[in-house]
Amino acid sequence: MSDSDFDFPPDLVAAEREAWAAIQAGTLTPELAGAVQDRLTAYATEARVDRYKAEMALKRAVRHPEG
Structure with a gap:
């Protein structure tokens, strides 16, 4: 399963960014x-x-959004 296989909800992404x-x-x-x-x-x-x-x-999506 690759990172692109995950469809994170916006609230979870926002919480991880915080x-x-x-x-x-x-x-x-x-x-x-x-x-x-x-x-x-x-x-x-x-x-x-x-x-x-x-x-x-x-974590990769939030900390390294460039890929």
Whole structure:
């Protein structure tokens, strides 16, 4: 399964972008990290995809959008 096989909902992408910005600023909280993980787990369950693979694809999509 490639990154392009994932159709992430906008709210999940927005949550990961917020978490990534917080990581870069040194302000990531356990609550924010947990909320992103909970939403990612829900997405993976709904989409019937491997959560780990979905997480890696989401991180690549947000952190390295150029490909």
